[in-house]
Amino acid sequence: AQKVTQAQTEISVVEKEDVTLDCVYETRDTTYYLFWYKQPPSGELVFLIRRNSFDEQNEISGRYSWNFQKSTSSFNFTITASQVVDSAVYFCALSEARGSQGNLIFGKGTKLSVKP
């Protein structure tokens, strides 16, 4: 069965610290897609990144970077030099190729608080 685990429920850091949010997934499919979404207090989920199972290249976008390791079924997200505006709940999600694209399986989320 497919499952996404975000073991860190809440993380609190001080501005400018680096922080890594962990995501571990389970799937029997060989083709799948992984996502990270950000949910600020306003409630709207904001898309951050999509990665397919055949692309294990790490990605960097500004202060954000993602580390995808199939060997450990992990897709971790690092924020470098965190800022107060990064405070939000972050969700990791999985979509299997044999399932419908609209059915995202989400982890429980990690609430990140960045204090000034």
Place this chain on the structure above:
Amino acid sequence: KAGVTQTPRYLIKTRGQQVTLSCSPISGHRSVSWYQQTPGQGLQFLFEYFSETQRNKGNFPGRFSGRQFSNSRSEMNVSTLELGDSALYLCASSLETTHTDTQYFGPGTRLTVL
């Protein structure tokens, strides 16, 4: 380009009533999915629509239903409301239904059942 809009944003109902929530996707998007978000269960998939057809349904009772119109707008309906239906209901739209299409979410409708 306008994002996904959901109406109403907030709703208070009593047990036993029914409710209809509306979602207008981004212009040109033909796929709409609905999710329920609660503190206990997190984000759970409700259903997915494409071209007025339900493509997939999550593990929810039959009290939860939905539909999509020819202009891609979607509604979801919950009948005989229960206290446990209190949640944030999120709608997401995407261009098509391939896995390379990103789902863009609306701000949600917060439903409170008293």
